[in-house]
Amino acid sequence: MELFTYLLLSGLTTGSLYALIALGIVVVNKSTGMINFAHGELFMFSGFVAWMLHVQMGMGYLPSFAIAVAIGFALGAVTNLIAARPMRNADVVGLVLATIGLAFVFRGAARVIWGGKSDYLSFPPITSPDPVTIGGVMVIPQQIAVLAGAIVIMLVFAAFFRLTRAGKMMQATADNAKASRLVGIRIDRIYMLSFGTGAAIAAAAAVLMAPLTLLYPDMGFSFFIKGFAAAVLGGLTSLPGAVLGGFCIGIIEALAGGYISSSFMEVSAFIVIMFVLVLRPTGLLSFGKLRQV
Amino acid sequence: MTLFGRRNVLLALVVIAAVTPFLVNDYYLFIANTILIYVLLSIGLNVLVGYTGQLAFANAAMFGIGAYTTGLLQVRLAWPFWLAFPSGAVIATAVGLAISLPALRLKGLYLAVSTLAFAQFTQWTFLNWEAVTYGAGGFKTPPISFAPLPFSKEIGLYYLSLLFVVVLFVLAQNAVRSRFGRAFVAVRDSEIAAQSLGVDLLRYKALAFGISGFYAGIAGGLYSALLNFVSPEGYDLFQMVLQKAMIVVGGLGSIVGSILGAGAIVVILEALRAVKGVQEIAFGAILVGFVLFMPGGIAGFLKAKLRGWEEPLHRTQGDTPPSSTLVTPAEKSEVRS
Numbered sequence: 129m130e131l132f133t134y135l136l137l138s139g140l141t142t143g144s145l146y147a148l149i150a151l152g153i154v155v156v157n158k159s160t161g162m163i164n165f166a167h168g169e170l171f172m173f174s175g176f177v178a179w180m181l182h183v184q185m186g187m188g189y190l191p192s193f194a195i196a197v198a199i200g201f202a203l204g205a206v207t208n209l210i211a212a213r214p215m216r217n218a219d220v221v222g223l224v225l226a227t228i229g230l231a232f233v234f235r236g237a238a239r240v241i242w243g244g245k246s247d248y249l250s251f252p253p254i255t256s257p258d259p260v261t262i263g264g265v266m267v268i269p270q271q272i273a274v275l276a277g278a279i280v281i282m283l284v285f286a287a288f289f290r291l292t293r294a295g296k297m298m299q300a301t302a303d304n305a306k307a308s309r310l311v312g313i314r315i316d317r318i319y320m321l322s323f324g325t326g327a328a329i330a331a332a333a334a335v336l337m338a339p340l341t342l343l344y345p346d347m348g349f350s351f352f353i354k355g356f357a358a359a360v361l362g363g364l365t366s367l368p369g370a371v372l373g374g375f376c377i378g379i380i381e382a383l384a385g386g387y388i389s390s391s392f393m394e395v396s397a398f399i400v401i402m403f404v405l406v407l408r409p410t411g412l413l414s415f416g417k418l419r420q421v
Numbered sequence: 422m423t424l425f426g427r428r429n430v431l432l433a434l435v436v437i438a439a440v441t442p443f444l445v446n447d448y449y450l451f452i453a454n455t456i457l458i459y460v461l462l463s464i465g466l467n468v469l470v471g472y473t474g475q476l477a478f479a480n481a482a483m484f485g486i487g488a489y490t491t492g493l494l495q496v497r498l499a500w501p502f503w504l505a506f507p508s509g510a511v512i513a514t515a516v517g518l519a520i521s522l523p524a525l526r527l528k529g530l531y532l533a534v535s536t537l538a539f540a541q542f543t544q545w546t547f548l549n550w551e552a553v554t555y556g557a558g559g560f561k562t563p564p565i566s567f568a569p570l571p572f573s574k575e576i577g578l579y580y581l582s583l584l585f586v587v588v589l590f591v592l593a594q595n596a597v598r599s600r601f602g603r604a605f606v607a608v609r610d611s612e613i614a615a616q617s618l619g620v621d622l623l624r625y626k627a628l629a630f631g632i633s634g635f636y637a638g639i640a641g642g643l644y645s646a647l648l649n650f651v652s653p654e655g656y657d658l659f660q661m662v663l664q665k666a667m668i669v670v671g672g673l674g675s676i677v678g679s680i681l682g683a684g685a686i687v688v689i690l691e692a693l694r695a696v697k698g699v700q701e702i703a704f705g706a707i708l709v710g711f712v713l714f715m716p717g718g719i720a721g722f723l724k725a726k727l728r729g730w731e732e733p734l735h736r737t738q739g740d741t742p743p744s745s746t747l748v749t750p751a752e753k754s755e756v757r758s
Contacts, residue, residue, distance in 0.1 A: 163530050214713050220529040221476050222712050225669060229708030232662055236701030243698055345698075349658060353541060356534055395545045398538040405535040406523045 134266060135386040136379060141271040141340070143378020144278035148333035149355025150362065150370035151285065152326035158365045159302040159322040162216075165227040166207050167330055168352025169234035174200040174331030175343050176242050179249055193335045200331025201324040203234075208323035213316070231348070238345040251338035270340055277336045282371060285329060289367070298322055302365075350394070354381075357401040426729020427677055434680070438583055442576045450575055452691055454647055457582040458640045459683035463667040464593050464676055465636025470665075471673035472597055473629035474609025476529060478661050479520050479536040482543035483634045485656025487513040487641020489547065489554060492562040492651040497553070502565040502646060509645075510638035517634020521627040528612075540661060547653040559652025562645055582643050589636060594676050596632070598733070605629055606674075659701070663690070666704050669711045672720030675732055681719045 149171060156164050164170075178196035181187045187195075211226035242249065259268045289295040300308040301318045309315050358377045362369020377397050385393035441453050466480045491509035494500040500508075520539060524532055547554050554560075567577035596602055604625045607615035616622055645651050663686060671682020689707070693700045711718060723730040 163534075210713075211709060218716075219474075220533075221470065221474070221673070222716065224476060224530065224533050225665060226709050226712045228662060228665070229705040229710075229712065232659075232701045232705030232708070234705075236698040236703075236705060239698030239701065240696070350541075353534075353538060357538075360531075360534070391545075391549045395542055395549075398542045398545070401538040402523070402535055402542070405527055405531055405538075 130266075131386060135382045137267065137271060139379035139382030140375060141275050141378070142381065143375040144275050145333050145337050145374075146351075146354050146358045146377050147371040147374025148278055148281060148329050148336075149351055150358035150374045151282070151367060152329040152333075153355055153359045154362070154364060154367055154370040155298075155329065156322050156326040157359070158367075159298050160212065160216075160319050162212055162223055163227075163356075164204075164207060164212065164323065164326065165224055165352070166211070166231035166234060167326065167355070168348030168350075169231040169238075170200060170203050170207065170327040170348075171330040171334045171351055172343070172345065172348035173203060173234050173238055174327075175251075175334030175338050175347075176238050176249070176345075177331075178335040178338060179251055179343055180242070183249075183251065193332070196335050197328050197331045200334075201328040204324040204327025204330075205320045207327065208320045212323060213319065216319075235345050235348060243345055249343045251343060253339040274336050274340055278333070281329065281332050281336075285325075286367075288325075294321060298325075353401070354397040357397045357404070360401060360404055425727055427723075427732075428729065431677070431680075435583075435587060438586075442579055447575060450579060451647070452687065454575075454579045454582055454643075456684050456687045457579070457586050458644050458647065459664070459667060459687055460586050460680050461582075461589060461636050461640040461643075462664050463671065463679035463683045464590060465633040465640075466664050467668045467671070467673065467676065467679045468593060468597065468605065468636075469629045469633035471668055471675065471678075472602060472605040472609060473626065475524055475626060475629060476533045477520065477524065477536040477630070477633075478533055479517075479540050479543075480633060480637050480664055481656050481658070481661035482540040483513045483517055483637035484641045484644070484660065484664075485543060485547060485653075486516055487638035488645040488651050488656070489641075490638075491642035492560065492645045493553065495562055496560055502563075506642040506646070509642040510635055513638025513641060514631050514635040517630040517632075517637070518627055520634075521623075521630035524626055524630065525623055537658075540658070544653055544657055547656065554653075557653060559650060559654075562649050562651060564649055565646050578643065578646055582647075585639055585643070589639070590676065590680070593632075593636075597676060601625070601628065609674075662704060662708070666708045666711075668718075669708060670718055672718030673716075675718065675720035675724075677730075677732065678718050678720030685719070 149167065152171075153163065153167055156162060156167070174196045177199050178192045181192035181195055182189060207227065207230055211230045212223065215223040215226050253270050259266050261267070289299065297308070297313050298318055298321060300311075300313060301315060301322075305315055308318075354377055355374070358373035359370050361373030361376055362371070377400060380400060381393050381396050384396040438453070438457070442450055445453070462480065462484060469475050469477055469480070487509040489509075490512045491502070491505045494505035494508055495502060520536065523535055527535055548557050550556075564574055565578070566574060570577060572580065597605065604615065604620045607618060607620050608622060608625055608629075612622060615625075644655075648655075667682040667686045668679060669682070670685055671680065672678025686704075686707075689703065690700065693703055715722065717724070720730070720732075724732070
């Protein structure tokens, strides 16, 4: 039982990060109908930026967080400009290959800029590293901090989406791009805003996660595929679905790692993604909806 | 006359490839052999992605399955190379056919992601199924010998690869200009229209996946013999992007383009071998640049600028003398004038 609650908690923690990555993927897909295959690399790159600010330049955690999120937003907008916008009317092969090409540019750049230091960088924890016991359950404060931070980011994002003008315009574009253009919404700007917002959420996830694990240039893809698994589980256009999917993937992964074998942790998300795509391509939260042709 | 037409250039390339072992040292022979292996990979991938339009990311995994099967059958069961090599190709083909089943339900992005997940799963199996695959360290394969023939291992393997490239190139070229190729293109351009014309989607998608699996399996077996070593890193995501870059640079939907693309990318790869980060930046940038600015690749450029590079999807009707099956309409009209 103790093992179970421990695994559940660590599953929730990593799951909250997957949920944030999935949220970024869904925000982009919802309003532009595209998948940004460089999403994981934007996540990784922003994490490295935060590391540079916090560890190398000695800035505080919160200012580094804010700057990394801003840079993440800018990189997302750049991705839109270079790889997505020219490809909007091209076929899906071109779009996927262009964003994958960009992903490799980011990955190579991270390796060239920060890779000299044995490739694995550690980020100092923001809370005390000693575990504490709450109600008989052993808890690492850092995990609680990550979980709380992720939930705060989700709430902030939900508020942005519901309450601000920009958020409402994004929703309108997602709903019907043609009609929103007719009422005077500048679609190009909304697309850029969506890519930027998606990447900013990924950047926030990276800076939250950094104290929990090590940073390395190849981490982007494995987080992307797990975030994508979460997004697919939620149906790719549903924001609550993405969050739910993220927690599901995190918990499945933690339980598979704890009860079967630790090497199963890496692979469980891939198995989930293959099964969900083949058996239920519309996701968990959709019932009886037709699949797009 | 089309002196620099596709056919003459290809013949010249084959002649150059045939005399290469007598002119260069071992290192360049190794590079040349690598190019031949990548030509096989990108021809197979181009049939799947360029002609049939199935955006699959499992080719590196099938390449790895071919290499692992060939290597493991030799090491674990002490099979000779001549038996293990075709078995590797058969198993890679079978895996390719198996992947085509989900592909029938998925398209575009969904297919891309599910095959990516499959590729990562294969990579994970290579790494973690240590009882069979020797895990992350990989394993050495026994050196092969061409005993009755008067060849060293390097030269023998080079000519074996060249033989496969020539045979499988002609095979692919003929396949894409037959009703199979037209069916592939129909599936790519519109599945609904293809179906209404009586193209069996299941059969042709499975065929395209099977072809790419077969080519990747052959390439994998040759690659394991070339390196005498098999390890998981060789068949990862970077490998996949490399192959994608080859067909994009060479030209999607062009068998000749696969040859040009594979050659160009392997040469750039060798030139940048020293720094992995720079290699990644260069390949990413090449991929983005070609997708944005030259979507037809090198082959598309040549088709537009030079006579005799057209690749029609059918043979010319009427007179087809056996010696000139490659004559294209443009060449014929020139002969007449």
